[in-house]
Amino acid sequence: MPLLETKKLGIAFGGLRALDDVCFSLESGEIMGLIGPNGAGKTTVFNLLTGVYPPTEGTVELEGKSIIGKKTAQITQSGIARTFQNIRLFKDASVIDNVKTAMNYQMKYSVLSGILHLPSYWKEEAQVEEQAEGLLDVCGLKQYAKATAKNLPYGQQRKLEIARALAANPKVLLLDEPAAGMNPTETHELLETIRTIREQFGVAVLLIEHDMSFVMGLCEHIVVLDYGKVIAEGLPEEIRTNPRVIAAYLGGE
Amino acid sequence: MMNKKKAYISYGINLILVLALFFFLRTLIVTGVLNRYQADLITLVCINVTMAVSLNLVTGLLGQLVLGHAGFMLVGAYAAALFTKNSSLPLQFSLPIGLVLAGILAAVFGVIIGIPALRLRGDYLAIITLGFGEIIRVIANNLKITGGAMGLGGIKSLTNRQHPAGMLPFVFFIAAVVIFAMFTFGRSRHGRAVIAIREDEIAAEAAGVNTTYYKLLAFVLAAFIAGVAGGLYAHHLGLIDPSKYDFNRSVEFLIMVVLGGMGSITGSILSASVLTILPELLRGFSNYRMLAYSVVLICVMLFRPTGLLGRAEFSLSALIRRITGKKQDAAKGGV
Numbered sequence: 172m173p174l175l176e177t178k179k180l181g182i183a184f185g186g187l188r189a190l191d192d193v194c195f196s197l198e199s200g201e202i203m204g205l206i207g208p209n210g211a212g213k214t215t216v217f218n219l220l221t222g223v224y225p226p227t228e229g230t231v232e233l234e235g236k237s238i239i240g241k242k243t244a245q246i247t248q249s250g251i252a253r254t255f256q257n258i259r260l261f262k263d264a265s266v267i268d269n270v271k272t273a274m275n276y277q278m279k280y281s282v283l284s285g286i287l288h289l290p291s292y293w294k295e296e297a298q299v300e301e302q303a304e305g306l307l308d309v310c311g312l313k314q315y316a317k318a319t320a321k322n323l324p325y326g327q328q329r330k331l332e333i334a335r336a337l338a339a340n341p342k343v344l345l346l347d348e349p350a351a352g353m354n355p356t357e358t359h360e361l362l363e364t365i366r367t368i369r370e371q372f373g374v375a376v377l378l379i380e381h382d383m384s385f386v387m388g389l390c391e392h393i394v395v396l397d398y399g400k401v402i403a404e405g406l407p408e409e410i411r412t413n414p415r416v417i418a419a420y421l422g423g424e
Numbered sequence: 425m426m427n428k429k430k431a432y433i434s435y436g437i438n439l440i441l442v443l444a445l446f447f448f449l450r451t452l453i454v455t456g457v458l459n460r461y462q463a464d465l466i467t468l469v470c471i472n473v474t475m476a477v478s479l480n481l482v483t484g485l486l487g488q489l490v491l492g493h494a495g496f497m498l499v500g501a502y503a504a505a506l507f508t509k510n511s512s513l514p515l516q517f518s519l520p521i522g523l524v525l526a527g528i529l530a531a532v533f534g535v536i537i538g539i540p541a542l543r544l545r546g547d548y549l550a551i552i553t554l555g556f557g558e559i560i561r562v563i564a565n566n567l568k569i570t571g572g573a574m575g576l577g578g579i580k581s582l583t584n585r586q587h588p589a590g591m592l593p594f595v596f597f598i599a600a601v602v603i604f605a606m607f608t609f610g611r612s613r614h615g616r617a618v619i620a621i622r623e624d625e626i627a628a629e630a631a632g633v634n635t636t637y638y639k640l641l642a643f644v645l646a647a648f649i650a651g652v653a654g655g656l657y658a659h660h661l662g663l664i665d666p667s668k669y670d671f672n673r674s675v676e677f678l679i680m681v682v683l684g685g686m687g688s689i690t691g692s693i694l695s696a697s698v699l700t701i702l703p704e705l706l707r708g709f710s711n712y713r714m715l716a717y718s719v720v721l722i723c724v725m726l727f728r729p730t731g732l733l734g735r736a737e738f739s740l741s742a743l744i745r746r747i748t749g750k751k752q753d754a755a756k757g758g759v
Contacts, residue, residue, distance in 0.1 A: 221630060223626075243630055244629050244632050244635065247632035252630070252631075252632075255627065259626060259627035259630075260624070260627070261620045261623035262623055264616070264619055264623060271613070272616045272620040275633055282609075285608065285611075285615070286608045286612065287608070288431070288608055292612065295613075335631055336630075
């Protein structure tokens with residue numbers, strides 16, 4: 172059984188069919204790329220996977236269980252965490268608090284224990300502090316832990332988004348253009364970080380990206396979308412030479 | 425998270441300061457250094473601080489504009505007053521029970537109004553809460569049990585000629601407890617979740633935060649505190665006049681929060697105190713009183729658009745560090 176599977180997934184906004192008959196599956200620990208020209212519906216796939224919109228047809232199953240109809244927060248709690256194309260951090264909170272917020276649902280102490288600082292507060296806060304520091308370390312952000320999120324350089328903000336998504340303890344990590352706006356050095360660093368994350372946390376990664384060398388270098392499996400339909404699927408080498416993909420990107424006859 | 429030991433030391437120091445302030449004020453009132461009018465003003469400051477700090481939870485921490493906070497105060501005022509009037513217990517005992525009831529009833533209203541209202545944000549939420557505040561007032565104006573437009577009179581107060589500081593322990597320590605609770609709430613996982621919603625609701629949801637729950641939690645907590653403050657206010661004045669809890673009153677509390685800096689508890693305390701005392705100090709200018717008050721507001725907003733303290737908190741230890749730090753820097757500069 173695949174970790175995450177979509178069957179005949181589709182959504183229409185009024186008369187516009189944004190996605191139609193999208194099927195793919197993600198195995199655990201796999202890094203998969205979702206590519207396609209602008210407006211192909213890649214981010215819409217992410218929005219359907221995370222419950223932002225309900226699909227008009229088709230199913231999404233995580234470990235064999237349907238997640239259709241669940242709210243975004245519930246889906247995150249059941250194991251699908253995402254980052255955003257346009258960075259959405261908790262800007263005025265500290266870097267470490269950004270990460271801790273995503274651990275909130277894994278914590279148990281009550282409102283009263285929080286207000287009165289009962290022993291359960293200190294115990295859980297200490298644990299979360301340690302975990303959060305560990306995550307920041309993996310993402311190369313440890314030195315910024317106390318900084319305010321909005322003051323981080325752009326590349327670090329992108330990494331913080333990944334750290335926050337990881338803090339939700341996901342089985343599937345959805346990355347929406349993680350390398351957007353990064354220079355080649357930063358992109359290379361990010362590639363290493365994502366690999367490390369996969370090794371350390373055993374998460375499967377589904378990523379949207381336009382940087383082809385990044386996608387080809389990192390992904391084991393690629394799905395290509397165009398006009399809301401899957402036009403190709405396969406290994407990076409197959410995608411590179413697929414005439415339909417080339418036509419979609421460069422325009423065909 | 426702060427170091428546990430450090431946190432307790434800082435709470436201990438604050439506790440001592442709060443107790444010292446209480447006994448200082450109490451002595452001044454009991455010995456007659458402060459007259460009845462000034463003592464009343466101190467009571468009013470405490471109640472307004474409680475209100476401002478509770479509104480700060482919704483407006484500052486959760487980031488939602490609420491224009492009906494006086495409505496919760498009114499609910500609490502009636503609940504507490506009706507209980508103490510109909511109870512055979514002496515007021516020292518019936519007042520605390522009445523205040524708890526006031527808080528609970530206001531919290532129930534918070535849930536009723538919060539569930540539909542919190543689906544909306546920003547301006548829409550402001551208008552819904554404004555409508556709610558007015559509805560509460562109009563209902564109170566027309567019910568028999570609330571005494572209608574005449575209001576509810578004959579509410580006993582603990583303050584009288586023999587005990588000029590009778591209400592002080594209640595209003596003072598309730599304000600202190602509320603301030604403490606808001607500080608620690610902000611540092612708990614629940615506070616982080618609430619702040620995350622203010623910063624970016626979509627991202628908070630994506631980080632697994634149950635936004636509906638936390639919005640309601642903050643809203644209901646604030647309503648509870650406003651209810652308690654309302655109960656205190658009723659027993660301070662001795663009567664409830666529904667027209668005193670109208671839209672203008674809600675705006676007054678909102679001004680306190682905005683002026684102090686949204687999200688800053690110490691800012692709310694500071695501005696609630698200043699805005700309660702300032703109109704009284706300006707009584708000498710009689711006709712120009714409200715004009716001067718408005719000018720102060722405009723100036724603060726022009727020169728400190730984020731409010732007096734912004735989102736920062738005033739902290740004694742930080743102040744000490746800053747003073748000593750500056751001295752060290754100066755010494756280094758000298759060498």
